[in-house]
Amino acid sequence: MGDANISQHLPVYVVIMAGGAGTRFWPQSRLAKPKQFLNLWGEESILAATVRRALLLTSPERCLIMTEELYGDIVKEIVPHIPAENIICEPVNRDTAPCLGLAAMKIQERCENAIMIVLPSDHYIEDEEAFVRTLQRAANWAAHHPDLTTIGIKPSAPQTAYGYLDCGKARGKGVYEVKKFLEKPSLPLAKQFVSGGNYLWNSGIFIWQTNVLLGAMKEHLPELGALLANWQQIENKSQRDAMLQLEYVLAPKISIDYGIMEKAINVAVVPADFCWDDVGSWQALEKYLPKDEKANSLADNGRHVGIDTKHCIISVDTGLVATIGLEDMVIVRQGDILLIAPRERDQEVKKMVQKLAALGLEEYL
Amino acid sequence: MGDANISQHLPVYVVIMAGGAGTRFWPQSRLAKPKQFLNLWGEESILAATVRRALLLTSPERCLIMTEELYGDIVKEIVPHIPAENIICEPVNRDTAPCLGLAAMKIQERCENAIMIVLPSDHYIEDEEAFVRTLQRAANWAAHHPDLTTIGIKPSAPQTAYGYLDCGKARGKGVYEVKKFLEKPSLPLAKQFVSGGNYLWNSGIFIWQTNVLLGAMKEHLPELGALLANWQQIENKSQRDAMLQLEYVLAPKISIDYGIMEKAINVAVVPADFCWDDVGSWQALEKYLPKDEKANSLADNGRHVGIDTKHCIISVDTGLVATIGLEDMVIVRQGDILLIAPRERDQEVKKMVQKLAALGLEEYL
Numbered sequence: 001m002g003d004a005n006i007s008q009h010l011p012v013y014v015v016i017m018a019g020g021a022g023t024r025f026w027p028q029s030r031l032a033k034p035k036q037f038l039n040l041w042g043e044e045s046i047l048a049a050t051v052r053r054a055l056l057l058t059s060p061e062r063c064l065i066m067t068e069e070l071y072g073d074i075v076k077e078i079v080p081h082i083p084a085e086n087i088i089c090e091p092v093n094r095d096t097a098p099c100l101g102l103a104a105m106k107i108q109e110r111c112e113n114a115i116m117i118v119l120p121s122d123h124y125i126e127d128e129e130a131f132v133r134t135l136q137r138a139a140n141w142a143a144h145h146p147d148l149t150t151i152g153i154k155p156s157a158p159q160t161a162y163g164y165l166d167c168g169k170a171r172g173k174g175v176y177e178v179k180k181f182l183e184k185p186s187l188p189l190a191k192q193f194v195s196g197g198n199y200l201w202n203s204g205i206f207i208w209q210t211n212v213l214l215g216a217m218k219e220h221l222p223e224l225g226a227l228l229a230n231w232q233q234i235e236n237k238s239q240r241d242a243m244l245q246l247e248y249v250l251a252p253k254i255s256i257d258y259g260i261m262e263k264a265i266n267v268a269v270v271p272a273d274f275c276w277d278d279v280g281s282w283q284a285l286e287k288y289l290p291k292d293e294k295a296n297s298l299a300d301n302g303r304h305v306g307i308d309t310k311h312c313i314i315s316v317d318t319g320l321v322a323t324i325g326l327e328d329m330v331i332v333r334q335g336d337i338l339l340i341a342p343r344e345r346d347q348e349v350k351k352m353v354q355k356l357a358a359l360g361l362e363e364y365l
Numbered sequence: 366m367g368d369a370n371i372s373q374h375l376p377v378y379v380v381i382m383a384g385g386a387g388t389r390f391w392p393q394s395r396l397a398k399p400k401q402f403l404n405l406w407g408e409e410s411i412l413a414a415t416v417r418r419a420l421l422l423t424s425p426e427r428c429l430i431m432t433e434e435l436y437g438d439i440v441k442e443i444v445p446h447i448p449a450e451n452i453i454c455e456p457v458n459r460d461t462a463p464c465l466g467l468a469a470m471k472i473q474e475r476c477e478n479a480i481m482i483v484l485p486s487d488h489y490i491e492d493e494e495a496f497v498r499t500l501q502r503a504a505n506w507a508a509h510h511p512d513l514t515t516i517g518i519k520p521s522a523p524q525t526a527y528g529y530l531d532c533g534k535a536r537g538k539g540v541y542e543v544k545k546f547l548e549k550p551s552l553p554l555a556k557q558f559v560s561g562g563n564y565l566w567n568s569g570i571f572i573w574q575t576n577v578l579l580g581a582m583k584e585h586l587p588e589l590g591a592l593l594a595n596w597q598q599i600e601n602k603s604q605r606d607a608m609l610q611l612e613y614v615l616a617p618k619i620s621i622d623y624g625i626m627e628k629a630i631n632v633a634v635v636p637a638d639f640c641w642d643d644v645g646s647w648q649a650l651e652k653y654l655p656k657d658e659k660a661n662s663l664a665d666n667g668r669h670v671g672i673d674t675k676h677c678i679i680s681v682d683t684g685l686v687a688t689i690g691l692e693d694m695v696i697v698r699q700g701d702i703l704l705i706a707p708r709e710r711d712q713e714v715k716k717m718v719q720k721l722a723a724l725g726l727e728e729y730l
Contacts, residue, residue, distance in 0.1 A: 027687070305724065307717055319701025320729045322392070322717050325710045333703060336684025338696075340705060345690045352672055352687050359670065364685045 011114045014054040015103040018067045018121040023353040024281050027337035031365045036121040041288035050121045051079045056132050091248040097259035098251035101228045104210040118206040130273035138207040138270040141175050147268040149207040152200030153276045158190035163202035178267035220263045282330045282346045376479045379419040380468040383432045383486035388718040389646050392702035396730045401486040406653035415486045416444045421497050456613040462624035463616035466593045469575040480504050483571040491640035503572040503635040506540050514572040517565025517634040518641045523555035528567035543632035585628045647695045647711045
């Protein structure tokens with residue numbers, strides 16, 4: 001599809017954020033192989049699906065994948081069609097603001113100004129045509145306005161795990177002003193947002209010009225802005241990379257939401273036409289899994305035989321799981337690790353991983 | 366200790382029954398490695414402990430282990446100190462009556478008449494001195510009386526998984542007549558037995574002269590008696606073994622309890638001085654396992670980390686089992702097989718194994 005429809009003036013780059021390691025799918029996701037690299041649903045890994053969608057928006061040469069040293073090889077293996085120089089490993093993880101500053105700088109090494117589309121690497125997106133349509137609208141807007149544009153999702157429930165956008169008046173066809181960028185709310189507040197009607201979920205998908213982002217960083221995160229400006233001034237690329245390698249750790253560890261989006265006044269939102277899900281837990285994953293006649297959800301390759309077992313989520317890498325009299329449980333086996341929990345407590349998996357770390361059981365993280 | 370104290374006249378042989386494959390400890394016990402070969406409790410396998418106790422009663426040369434072809438090698442490995450010719454593999458499994466008939470015949474190949482002590486191979490026995498004392502009393506009785514002598518256990522609960530002995534008057538010091546040999550009762554009947562005071566559990570431990578047993582077989586199981594008599598008449602040992610190999614399948618498939626003990630009138634019982642347990646399920650095993658501070662029982666080598674987890678029975682061969690919010694569950698992993706069930710349903714493990722067989726999943730049996 002390329003970017004011909006988006007902007008006559010500016011090339012379109014897609015930046016996929018594939019660093020970081022969530023723990024909510026532990027033990028299927030591990031420190032060495034986080035969620036984005038797994039086939040949690042469907043036939044391809046979540047990252048591979050994200051890259052496939054990115055290539056509906058731009059060419060492989062303009063698709064950048066931001067990750068960490070630890071994951072460089074696995075990314076190359078999963079998306080061999082992306083040029084190796086586009087797989088950028090951050091020297092250390094400093095959260096999303098420095099990561100996207102670095103991405104903007106890497107794009108500007110190639111072209112003075114560009115449209116930069118930011119995609120998280122671990123989302124489920126159903127209607128890809130609608131995805132492209134929405135992104136084209138946002139990219140068009142960003143090409144002609146010095147805005148930080150985001151994609152908003154119509155809330156289907158009072159989720160407390162997402163940030164919200166308080167939306168104002170229309171600024172164009174399918175584009176709205178964002179009055180306020182709101183952090184993850186309490187449940188009463190989330191309920192209020194959902195019933196309010198003018199709130200959208202923050203999808204974590206952003207669209208802006210590299211110049212606009214770097215300008216916002218200078219304004220709202222001056223320390224980071226100064227670091228980026230210093231690096232950009234080094235003309236010799238290998239010197240620049242060496243300095244970056246050395247100094248990246250000095251960047252403030254802060255997310256793009258906290259660091260920029262909540263402070264900026266030039267924020268616009270394009271409501272999504274597509275179905276979106278960040279699939280943040282075993283329970284959330286359930287709806288994408290095949291079911292047996294007792295409403296048990298089965299992921300991965302293992303076999304399940306149940307007596308009087310229903311509404312369980314079962315993911316075993318190999319072998320057999322035999323259950324008697326179980327209901328509403330999550331059962332996950334990966335290698336020599338086994339997790340068993342009631343489905344309504346799947347959010348505590350994170351706590352379990354913390355407990356294992358506190359016990360010094362690194363081999364199981 | 367030898368048999369000097371037991372009988373001046375008759376040598377003492379101990380026959381350990383180590384064939385058959387229970388399924389109640391599946392998947393830790395498997396078709397290829399049933400309960401008696403596992404270290405379910407303590408440091409030694411259950412068979413090894415049984416043989417150790419047998420050698421408090423007789424010499425290795427007079428200790429016979431009855432098993433099946435499938436288990437011949439594993440028995441040799443576990444008890445290398447028992448002469449190989451004393452490990453006797455039944456041609457096929459025909460239940461305990463033919464097995465003990467064969468054992469009696471094998472003993473009579475070596476000596477005309479002997480005291481034969483029969484020990485199941487999968488029991489837990491705590492006080493070994495008391496065990497020896499009780500067995501010596503029974504062997505002494507059997508040496509001087511043509512009785513089928515059994516060891517009775519004082520019931521601690523109305524168990525429906527055991528047979529009961531309805532005991533009559535004393536026939537000697539610590540020896541009583543058995544009025545009736547009763548099959549596994551219903552719960553109301555079991556309660557009646559326990560409150561009655563004159564009922565004991567049938568331990569499955571028997572003591573008799575080989576001549577007395579073979580006489581009882583001729584009387585109560587004439588078909589089996591005739592087969593045994595025919596084989597005994599063949600003077601050439603290799604011809605006898607060949608005929609046995611050929612004809613053993615013709616023996617009636619029946620237990621010693623059904624086939625002999627329930628019919629015989631010459632039954633005596635010596636109440637046990639020792640603690641006895643046939644440890645017939647995961648729940649029954651629990652009391653022999655170490656506990657953590659939340660009353661979880663831990664068997665085998667794996668590691669358990671729980672959040673809000675209590676009173677579970679956990680046996681994992683290796684690796685980690687992480688549990689959140691579990692109570693009163695049995696969790697067993699052995700190789701690539703995992704079993705999860707509420708503890709009060711552990712008797713249904715047998716049903717699970719039957720289901721797997723019906724599904725053709727032989728690799729998991």
